[in-house]
Amino acid sequence: MLRYLTAGESHGPGLTAILEGIPAGLPLTQDHIDLELARRQLGYGRGGRMKIEQDRAEITSGVRAGYTLGSPITLNIANKDWKNWQQIMAIEAGAGITEAITQPRPGHADLAGGLKYAQRDLRNILERSSARETAARVAVGAVCKQLLHCFYITIISHVVEIGNVGADSGVLTPLQIMEAAEKSSVRCADQKATGQMMKAIDQAKADGDSVGGIFEVIATNLPVGLGSHVHWERKLDARLAGALMSIQAINGVEVGLGFEASRRFGSQVHDELFYDTNQHGFYRKTNTAGGIEGGMSNGENIVMRAAMKPIPTLRKPLSSVDIITKKPFPAARERADICAVPAAGVIGEAVVAFELAQAVCEKFGGDSLAEIKRNYMGYMEQVEKF
């Protein structure tokens, strides 16, 4: 049973996550996490804040001398800019909050949140709804990736579309995609498309506009049988879809061929089965299913895509209504990101990592890394001898 909670306002003292259920004996250092935090902060088209932050995750529990203890892991990501926000975001009563935000931005949580929580200073909503929160999820995902590595599972992502520019990762292996994407300033494995995507971002910037896009997450080397068909919310695709959709500004998710599959004939979609003892037994030559059949990993790579809408905070203002005066106003912009798709891919890896780590823990039980590995090895042998 792996679970976590995150907390923290965007301009508060910092973000905190507690991750409970990681087995004992996993090698874990702050560097593992900071690397992922840094990856989240990269990407062409981001605004100014990314430079301020240089996020670092301090581990304050659950780890000793570089190894996990089996106890809950606390991850703290301090807000480097906190000193400039101490008054506006003061915790204590009586703080001198002078100006309320009363102008909701379309496409954000502002108005719905204000109405739901009865808050007339919309800062009280947007501080938590901000995508800043995803830094905590990336930190949690980094720990989960560390666990998955012990089972040889790798999770990568790459951008496959930005501002209507599509990429072609064609014949590349996941490893090659990862390498190419890490070098691309938009995390795209297709060098040519990278240039065009940057141009699309530049154009949007020039126009005071923003662009969205699509990223793909690939998980390799999964054992067959993560997730389950026996009950709806144990299905791996359902869990992964929920996790990806929970990322800010994501409004579409697909597995394998996804929407495209719905437009083909059955005979053009499915993945025929083959057997070869040199291929670890059963295998497929195609992967239209994206690695999941019947809600379970089938041993092929898991391939999912998520669509991100363009950031709804624009220099080009949208019409909105002040919640106090009820008068129209041109919607303010809180930040200046033009495109967040490259970062979203890194966040996508993190949430997929958590779901897969949870599925591994459910499938293999165990409280120490050695125990889970032993259970895993026993299962892999069972599968091979099936």
Added chain:
Amino acid sequence: MLRYLTAGESHGPGLTAILEGIPAGLPLTQDHIDLELARRQLGYGRGGRMKIEQDRAEITSGVRAGYTLGSPITLNIANKDWKNWQQIMAIEAGAGITEAITQPRPGHADLAGGLKYAQRDLRNILERSSARETAARVAVGAVCKQLLHCFYITIISHVVEIGNVGADSGVLTPLQIMEAAEKSSVRCADQKATGQMMKAIDQAKADGDSVGGIFEVIATNLPVGLGSHVHWERKLDARLAGALMSIQAINGVEVGLGFEASRRFGSQVHDELFYDTNQHGFYRKTNTAGGIEGGMSNGENIVMRAAMKPIPTLRKPLSSVDIITKKPFPAARERADICAVPAAGVIGEAVVAFELAQAVCEKFGGDSLAEIKRNYMGYMEQVEKF
């Protein structure tokens, strides 16, 4: 806290669901549920079994004299064809099971499930992974719809694409869409497209092939503020996406503009805010967000689409491998549906109904219908006076 479990094998004695958390005092009869079960069984392109079944849900707990008691509700859907399966699917030990299924169908849970659960008779997997299970979810959803009706919330669905034939529901209101879809043999609100879709199904049938498609679920009249931005798995879009993705053969889900939004500029996507006391206050003229902002309902219609791959059981056989002999064979077909998209839409309504009913119960608390309604009314007034 609304929750449910379903149980039952496709050819076993029947399906059972227990739904826990429905408040007391809700009018509920078997007819409410049977109506939805019947809707699930319709649709051009279904195979023979649909005629046998004529599903009916017997309520055996949680209801008295037509009203819910607040206690768990049991729904039993007997398998009308059980007499023909009593030997093959016998519960008791020593039953005369003569022939194991050893030939996994590509695109199904068969092989992954067999490996995971160490079952060498694949019937032990496919009986539960079958979409037959969704009848139980439709029954649960019917109860949830009944609850939602008390808050004037309606959930409809319609087919928007089958076999590459798209529909245009253009200027129709949700109510008009519902009426048109209920009359269409493929549950499509566009009469012209209906004909073309039927032709596509006919063609696939003639070719021994199958077709997929896309359905849309629309929920109307939602209060603002269901779901929450404060923690990732409380986000309404994440929950709805997980629920829709958990339906058999669904491999893509989107909210509002979905994937299309990722291809537009920010200025072309978002929904500007307006205010008019004659419009119940805040409103929007567009709904590209599909009724959800920041993980919360924003008061507009919730609009989601799900993509269904073509049914992977074909008359035109696929290559597979026998799990005992490890020899290739042409994959068997267990049934003869050509297209299940119309039914999938009804199932989509059901799973959306459950998630929304759960969100209503979380938001408004309460143990009796009168109490929830009172809490709802108080909140609606709070929102109006905001």
Added chain:
Amino acid sequence: MLRYLTAGESHGPGLTAILEGIPAGLPLTQDHIDLELARRQLGYGRGGRMKIEQDRAEITSGVRAGYTLGSPITLNIANKDWKNWQQIMAIEAGAGITEAITQPRPGHADLAGGLKYAQRDLRNILERSSARETAARVAVGAVCKQLLHCFYITIISHVVEIGNVGADSGVLTPLQIMEAAEKSSVRCADQKATGQMMKAIDQAKADGDSVGGIFEVIATNLPVGLGSHVHWERKLDARLAGALMSIQAINGVEVGLGFEASRRFGSQVHDELFYDTNQHGFYRKTNTAGGIEGGMSNGENIVMRAAMKPIPTLRKPLSSVDIITKKPFPAARERADICAVPAAGVIGEAVVAFELAQAVCEKFGGDSLAEIKRNYMGYMEQVEKF
């Protein structure tokens, strides 16, 4: 992740339970369950209904040819007396319910439930709050016991006190206690105390009164390390205490020495540690901790006791108030049990069995019995070599 829901009113058509998470490959027949249901119905001092019922659990899902499938297991316990209640407890609307129960019984859910759920016919509460519901939990527990048996874990119970008569099970082993208790008409392992307890029951009956008592549940042969110290609600004693306290009329629970321990000096309470390779390594000569240290099983027998208050339905009436007239009345009795402690012990076994089975599934993961056993064996070897 083992979980279950139960449903059913006391005089409705029947009780239903769905148990989700039992691995595939467990031998299971209705007889295993019916045996436990029969044990629940025994016991000196029960009223007339026990004879009517002769409970039997029909399995309608999750099992094929005597083995579990890994899918949810449905257990149905029909109400043999349903024909006499079809009108009063009719599910359908418009049924001829002539007489509401408006007189709450002290010590029952009647009044609190009526107020909470806004029900003015208290039958709508008491039908579910009735201890009849525990038959479903005993059925669930029977399946769990079956799983635990595969790990050599046995759960027994015996009555240690009734109506102020204490038993002395002194030097008996758990096995001997079980054998003795099964022969006793009050499920007490002390033959002499059995006679005195029966007399106490007779006396209470003669006086129109009722008696309570204390039962003890013992689980033997547990692996060390079920539950966990790392988070409060993962502690095995916390889970077991909650489960036992959830049984109707239980209002006290203790582990090991329990309340008695709080009255001793530290030096008189704790269990010193010894080591002997002939004793499977570490062992203790005493078990004041009741087999749980730091929220984990420590390898000794788990020993818990639960106190049951006397049944609050008396022939000797208590003062109450009619909810309609607000006039006092002498509280009605719905049944005639004098003492339910022996049955409560059987229910105690069941709820303990569920919690331990859940802990086993969490610790050892796995989807088939063979897999869990392999993981278990690996762990036992790890412990032995520690």
Added chain:
Amino acid sequence: MLRYLTAGESHGPGLTAILEGIPAGLPLTQDHIDLELARRQLGYGRGGRMKIEQDRAEITSGVRAGYTLGSPITLNIANKDWKNWQQIMAIEAGAGITEAITQPRPGHADLAGGLKYAQRDLRNILERSSARETAARVAVGAVCKQLLHCFYITIISHVVEIGNVGADSGVLTPLQIMEAAEKSSVRCADQKATGQMMKAIDQAKADGDSVGGIFEVIATNLPVGLGSHVHWERKLDARLAGALMSIQAINGVEVGLGFEASRRFGSQVHDELFYDTNQHGFYRKTNTAGGIEGGMSNGENIVMRAAMKPIPTLRKPLSSVDIITKKPFPAARERADICAVPAAGVIGEAVVAFELAQAVCEKFGGDSLAEIKRNYMGYMEQVEKF
């Protein structure tokens, strides 16, 4: 849905808790929490560490300008003595940990935890199993108390037995008990017993021994209908019992008369019902049920008791076995508390506060304090007019 996670090792950098689900608009400052943390640290018979700590909870999220935001609340309790432990408890790899703890203390998590988590330095277990962790739970409980205060619910505790010395709080009201207990150095409302308890502690100290005891938690002014009879784990007594049993060294829990009730006749136990419009309607003159009937609050005070075993770390050593050498040794003591019962009472209040706050949130829904209060008031009126 109120939930929380705690994290932190006893001698690590600090403890952290994240509490998710507290509504917006609740007044909350660090002082509210620090007050409870201070109460936990008092009590005659505590060892030296209590003086070092002077716990303070820093709020780092979920609160702005003294009011909650509806977002997760982070509470950090720094370890004031961390500077002395930085090497032994270093997080980073390669830290100079020189000496492993290999000698498990009887009565603690040490051995079971070491075996479960495959840890041969038992510090890796005892740092988390330590009761130090309860400071985080007290902080969480303090926030919950703050919420409960808004519904006029007060939770108090007092020590009713230490080292076999019983207290008599006789005719005192809960308020008087609280006042008397706060003045007593053992948190006992009976002044005479206080002196005797202190003597028992002194005696134990002189003997190198420890003493346990019993505390009582009382919650006043609860609305009727928290918890539910409809499903076992929704029963309020089950939840409260689990919560109390999860406190370190607690091994017995009872509600109302508890074990004593099992020794009385039915006619001597139950609480007759009366009605008086001047008494807010239905009331009882006795409270043997401890405020809970059928798993629901019945409107009377909730009264629970928990038994704490004497602290198992003694100056007078117990026999144990070194896990490396397998040789016997006299068990080391890690600290010098003689009696922790007064502190345990404060922790008891905290865990009860969480469960009741959760039950309030479930019953009344709502996202802002104003909304919950409105729902509460509507329900109270409904109850009054019943």
